[in-house]
Amino acid sequence: MEFGPNALFLKELIRTIPDYPKAGILFRDVTTLLKDPRGMRVVVNEMVNRYTGQPIDKVLAIEARGFIIGAPLAHQLGVGFVPVRKKGKLPGKTLGYDYALEYGTDRVEIHADALAEGERVLIVDDLIATGGTAQAAAELAKRCGAVVHECAFIIDLPDLGGRKRLEEAGHPVFTLVEFEGE
Secondary structure, eight states: OOOOTTHHHHHHHSEEEETOSSTTOEEEETHHHHTSHHHHHHHHHHHHHHHTTSOOOEEEEETTHHHHHHHHHHHHHTOEEEEEEETTOOSSOEEEEEEEETTEEEEEEEETTSOOTTOEEEEEEEEESSOHHHHHHHHHHHHTTOEEEEEEEEEEOGGGOHHHHHHHTTOOEEEEEEOOOO
């Protein structure tokens, strides 16, 4: 996989926290990237450059770190922003999708009127690991009759198979950096 000239710069700004949230996990923390003004600007600009002029109607951003990138991206692209929230966080009528976790299930929701038939959406989050949450967001878009244009992330953890899972479901994936086998 080829990454742009800013990939190494961005990767160096991402903190790795060993054994979080449990032993054996290397947690990739984007808060250190986001607090760096140049790092934040590079992430948003890289995505704006990729998606400018593409047929996107809405940015569908996943709670919570996806909001941080998704909102300025939607603003710069001049398109709508739709938050994908955890269960019970949205005040209006919602559509939800349950998905499997390592131990149990979780649920994400969007407002029932957030997307219209035929709209093209860009799904955004900070990181793609197993792809469960992004796949759930894609399923919600599909239930509304929307089309997933692409799924965009700052980080790909390819060893966990999320990119493959999304691509096999027909959803193209774009990432800025990856941490493979580390």
